[in-house]
């Protein structure tokens with residue numbers, strides 16, 4: 001049986017992960033409209049990964065005997081001032097997600113739910129990687145500034161991103 005508070009909090013996280021996917025797909029569409037096809041592809045992979053994150057929560061809630069509740073997904077922004085602006089929003093959003101995962105970990109400790117604590121550790125690690133990846137891109141974009149050749153090269157590089165191999169928990 002799943003703890004009621006945990007079930008509610010996991011469902012809230014499920015919604016946030018779907019929103020993340022929606023936000024990054026919106027950024028993918030924005031980059032496509034700017035002819036930055038590499039950044040668009042990078043964001044599409046990110047959106048797919050967020051969908052997998054949501055499905056991990058969905059599967060876990062059910063596995064624990066709870067009920068996965070699908071609420072309304074907030075509409076994301078659809079326009080940004082620049083590539084840097086979009087990636088800075090990505091970083092801000094990922095920090096928000098990290099804080100949210102940390103809150104869930106704290107709750108799992110508070111109610112002594114060790115299985116959920118263990119489940120969440122994958123996300124703790126994942127957030128470190130996601131924040132680091134986006135920080136690197138922001139640093140590159142700041143260094144490049146308005147240099148169109150630099151943007152062109154970074155766009156090419158980001159277009160080489162490959163989807164992460166599936167993990168068992170995402171099945």
Ligand code: OFO
Pocket residue numbers: 017020050053094097123126127130
């Ligand atoms: Fe962007 O990460 Fe999900 O959790």
